[in-house]
Amino acid sequence: xxxxxxxxxxxxxxxxxxxxxxxxxxxxxxxxxxxxxxxxxxxxxxxxxxxxxxxxxxxxxxxxxxxxxxxxxxxxxxxxxxxxxxxxxxxxxxxxxxxxxxxxxxxxxxxxxxxxxxxxxxxxxxxxxxxxxxxxxxxxxxxxxxxxxxxxxxxxxxxxxxxxxxxxxxxxxxxxxxxxxxxxxxxxxxx
Amino acid sequence: xxxxxxxxxxxxxxxxxxxxxxxxxxxxxxxxxxxxxxxxxxxxxxxxxxxxxxxxxxxxxxxxxxxxxxxxxxxxxxxxxxxxxxxxxxxxxxxxxxxxxxxxxxxxxxxxxxxxxxxxxxxxxxxxxxxxxxxxxxxxxxxxxxxxxxxxxxxxxxxxxxxxxxxxxxxxxxxxxxxxxxxxxxxxxxxxxxxxxxxxxxxxxxxxxxxxxxx
Numbered sequence: 001x002x003x004x005x006x007x008x009x010x011x012x013x014x015x016x017x018x019x020x021x022x023x024x025x026x027x028x029x030x031x032x033x034x035x036x037x038x039x040x041x042x043x044x045x046x047x048x049x050x051x052x053x054x055x056x057x058x059x060x061x062x063x064x065x066x067x068x069x070x071x072x073x074x075x076x077x078x079x080x081x082x083x084x085x086x087x088x089x090x091x092x093x094x095x096x097x098x099x100x101x102x103x104x105x106x107x108x109x110x111x112x113x114x115x116x117x118x119x120x121x122x123x124x125x126x127x128x129x130x131x132x133x134x135x136x137x138x139x140x141x142x143x144x145x146x147x148x149x150x151x152x153x154x155x156x157x158x159x160x161x162x163x164x165x166x167x168x169x170x171x172x173x174x175x176x177x178x179x180x181x182x183x184x185x186x187x188x189x190x191x
Numbered sequence: 192x193x194x195x196x197x198x199x200x201x202x203x204x205x206x207x208x209x210x211x212x213x214x215x216x217x218x219x220x221x222x223x224x225x226x227x228x229x230x231x232x233x234x235x236x237x238x239x240x241x242x243x244x245x246x247x248x249x250x251x252x253x254x255x256x257x258x259x260x261x262x263x264x265x266x267x268x269x270x271x272x273x274x275x276x277x278x279x280x281x282x283x284x285x286x287x288x289x290x291x292x293x294x295x296x297x298x299x300x301x302x303x304x305x306x307x308x309x310x311x312x313x314x315x316x317x318x319x320x321x322x323x324x325x326x327x328x329x330x331x332x333x334x335x336x337x338x339x340x341x342x343x344x345x346x347x348x349x350x351x352x353x354x355x356x357x358x359x360x361x362x363x364x365x366x367x368x369x370x371x372x373x374x375x376x377x378x379x380x381x382x383x384x385x386x387x388x389x390x391x392x393x394x395x396x397x398x399x400x401x402x403x404x405x406x
Contacts, residue, residue, distance in 0.1 A: 053272045056406050071272055077265025083204055092197050133269075 012061030034173040039190030072139035078130035212253040250328035278394040293325035
């Protein structure tokens, strides 16, 4: 394994009921690098993300994580509690006392919704709230599955700037996206 | 301590999840005297059987959606990829459910027992048995709930119910032993033994089952 590699995959394959979703995939993600997993719908992007996270087991091949890896992840599910207010959700996420919380709440225009239950927020606002998990967590690997879906251009720019800054600080980013973005990334195309 | 508080915060807001089983328990216990003759000696006859079955049913209802919400909104995935121990998270969740549901039901069992039998010693023994049995039932139904995570809670309850039957038998025998002055300590130790085995194994089994569901 490359000493700088945080995640390294060798010949990994995944099949569902004898149907190969992908096979012989090899890639590595180093510190300060971004990997964009692209491909059409149903090509296995989300499955590959779940394999990288260790939730799903690959059918073949090896996937190695650096021992010090600490991953923050946001997928299709926001992991928010709809029946709780924004501030209660921040407590659940362990972010309520974070020093940078106020800055991000203002930047994402969420501050005035602190006492509103998540069920009453729009999809985009819920996504922004979920993104706080990524913005405020101390991790060295960020994994995002379609992070820009539901966001307006202004918020997408904020997310992009944040991610570019994190990459420059030496973090690794793995993401899928059908929306064009300006993050300089290696591309892994699943056909 | 933070995890306990967070689980408490989540459950506290879900009134139906914790208050529902307690109300079901109260309704069954209140309905019992109405369905039999109004003679105190008659009431005592079937009271304890009904009490254990009510606790069993209440614990079954309380675990109906214990993991479903976390499964649907992606919280379980977040827990699995975090560095915290998944079995311990499950054990803490079960404990909070017991504190919020099992403990009040045990206290109510004491009150109902005292009201029906007027026997303080027996009722104090009942509260102890109710605490142990509610924790055992809760763990068993959590296992059932995990097994049928995305297939409906009834299936899980049906699978788990036969495992709970021996506990009901021991509970019944414990009360008879106390009422007839026979040594009940062995039965109590048997229940405590079951509880310790269940507490130490169920979170690990459940975590394995949930991971299999997520995969």
